[in-house]
Amino acid sequence: MGVGGNFWDLLKPYARKEGFDFLRNKRVAVDLSFWIVQHENAIKATHVRNPHLRLTFFRTINLFSKFGALPVFIVDGTPSPLKSRARIVRYFRSSGIELASLPVPEEGVSAERNHMFSSHVQKCVELVELLGMPVLKAKGEAESLCAQLNSEGHVDACITADSDAFLFGANCIIKCFCPNFKEPFECYNMSDIEAGLGLKRKHLIAISLLVGNDHDIKGVRGIGLDTALRFVKAFSEEDILNRLHEIGKGNTSQIPIFIKFEDDMDMDGNSLNRKQSHCSLCGHPGSKKDHMKFPCEFCVTKADEGCQRKPEDFKCDCFSCDMNRKHKEKKRLKNWHTKICHKIAEEPNFPKNEIIDMYLCNDNASDGPHIVWGKPNIEMLIDFLNFHQHWEPAYVRRMMFPMMSTIFLRDMTTTTEETMLFGQYQFDSIERVKMRYGYQFFVVKWKHAGVNISCKVPLKESSVQQDAIIELDETVDLLDDCDVPEIHEDSGCRFLLTDENMDLVGAAFPAEVKRFWQDQELKRRKNSTSRSQENEKSPSPNSRSIQLNITEFYPSTKVKHRQSKQGGGESSKIADSQGNEGSKMKRKMSSPDKIPKSVRRRLLFD
Structure with missing residues (x-):
């Protein structure tokens, strides 16, 4: 999806491997259709009930609680007629059907996605809205609205696999979450692409027009990604699209300035690319006849010796030869560019102005961006998942606990009105510090205020949880790894243990964090004192005076x-x-x- 010709492989060397805490407190735009398609491609087990709902549920919770991000979900609007035709062409090609029988959509009429996929999207939208996440609908493509929100500063990054999000103006794209815990994010920044490849937004649009995109799959016949990259880099960003319009009209004389060599003349009007005569024996400037009369100044010879024979790989580096080589290189580049221009000129209706206008347009939202994060509607969420997934309420509450604890800690930093999590759990203490994915977390104990019934895991819930486990591809990212709060019993009381961000806990409960570090310091001093006393009482085993030989042992x-x-x-x-x-x-x-x-x-x- 996006720009054709393995465009992601071109950008791969400039991807950054960001750490686990990269998205902490950052707003991210999520292409919901990309998630659903990725889920369907990753699922191998066919007995799973509604995998798109299950993985959307766990991914949203993990993105919010585990990574600390604030997601905004974007859904597709009405696709353009060009996108609809390209989608039909892609389907016909994958099915092996000849394109001669391809139906042509009427002008201004778009072909919607199939009913099943649209139903999946709608159910996922209902799910994320019940989770309190904002959902925006684009006028056209979801990646276009993601890019617009990113370029205007409403979000900090986009999560999508459509490379044409850069063409729409995106600055930061997260393509996937790597299985490696230390480097979970494969992040692409437009600034890195500009510095590494020398390409800007209009350059990328020109490449997509030449090699194909989601709106015109075929592109220009006979032009691949490497050829397109080399061609567009010869022009500036302000000039490239205008040059493509001129070439498309048949003006094939659009040659870059650095290739032109009509001005390679000296003061007398003679061409500088005319090669000076060289000796056939030594290869230096001057004829062989002249070198027989006068010794060659470039050859190291005695007074009574002539020129030395030149080696096989000899290349003269005089001014005349250097200018001649440059002239030949410019002529070769000119012929190559002329050949590419002829290929472009043969393409009918190139370039398509509606595709360029669509990429450069920044009005992709059906309404103004209204982004507000709310709290999950637990009761309606339980009913929704019980109806679609057959999950029991206790299981849903337990899976929601990491998300609710994150919301509770964030609220405690601004207000102290609510002192109970879920209305029945209260912050008890900090159990320990835990290393996870290369970062430190607090293991927080949550105590049930009343009877500890909700902490228990019924037998039916365990079976439901086992049925919900699916077999995923090895490359499935960290978002699909669900976190389950641990049940802990201490002195007849039951607690739930969750991994929480240290900064978030410190802002919500500074006194508890201070007390925890003081206790840790006291334990450290006590342990060091006890070790020193034991060392004083027991003699050193390395002492020679008390060491026994083997016959005594x-x-x-x-x-x-x-x-x-x-x-x-x-x-x-x-x-x-x-x-x-x-x-x-x-x-x-x-x-x-x-x-x-x-x-x-x-x-x-x-």
Whole structure:
């Protein structure tokens, strides 16, 4: 989708890998149709109920709570007739049907998407509105409104896979969320593209006209992405679209200024590209006959020697040869540009002014942008998901808990009217600090104010949750990884544990955060004091005065026998003789060949 010819591959080297906290407190415009299409392509299991609703639900919660972003959802309006025809052409090509039987939409009439996809979009719109997220409808394409909101400063980034969002004026596009936790965002900035490729917005529009786009798939016959890139870079941004209009009218003499060489003349009017005569032996300026009379000044020779033979890869770097090479290069570029201009001129009705006007137009919203984030309607949301997904209320509330805790902490920074989360949970304490995706989070304990029934997970809910698990592609981004609050029991009370942003918790409960860090410091000092006392009581194992040798750790039977001879009497001798007889009997009963070497070695240390 977007500009043809693998346009994203051209921009790939200039993508940034942003960190996990990149979207914290930033407004992002989300192309909802792109999400739904991506969901349908990622799903492999066919038994899942309404996967577009399930993944939209979890993605919205994660984008809001996990990444801390403020999403604005954009839906498509009425597509243009050109977009409708291009969509039909794409369908015919994928189906293997000849384009000769292609139906032509009437002028001013647009072909809407199929009924099933429109129904999916409408249900997802109802879902995100129940979640309290703003939804805007574009007059035409959703990516055009995303780009307009981004260029006008209403949002900080766009989440879409349509590359023509840059043509509509977008400044920052997030194409996907990488599976790598340390670098989850693949972010494209227009400033990086301008610095790396030297292309601006009108350059990109010209490339899309040459290689094809969503409104004209074929583009110009015989021109690929590399050729189009090389061609448009020869003109300035203010000049490129006007030059395309002139070439489209048949004026193929539109040559860039740096290719023209009519002014390569000296003071006397002679052409500077005329090559000076060179010696056929050494290759330096001057004829061979002249070098026989006078030695060549470029060859290192003695007085009685002539020119040296030039090597096979010799290239003269004199002024005449340099000018001649430049002249040939300009002539080659001129012929190449002339050839491209002839291809463009052969294309009928090129360029299409309606496509250019659509890309440059900044009036894509059906109404003025009215962006307001509200609170989720929990009861209606439970009824909606129970009807469409068959999820039980306890499961929905538990899945909504991370989003509601984020809203609660944000509200606590501005007002202290509400002290209860969900009307029944209150902030208890900070359990610990947790490393997640390379960033630190507070694990917050939420205590139920009354009877702890809502914390429990019914058996039916567990089965529903298992049915909701789907098999996704390996490249599915982090938005699909749902966070479930952990249930914790302590002293007969039940708590819910959630991972919260440290800055958000610090702004909402500064006294609790201060108390937590003080307790951590006391524990650290106490542990260091106890370690030092233990070290003072127990001697160091590295001391040579108390280090035992191996015979003291593992005294052998020979040492014991020697000690008994020295200090023992008759009784000890009898005991030793009995022990020796017993050991001899053991040796006779078990053959040494059948006993492993490791076992025989251990028998020595009895």
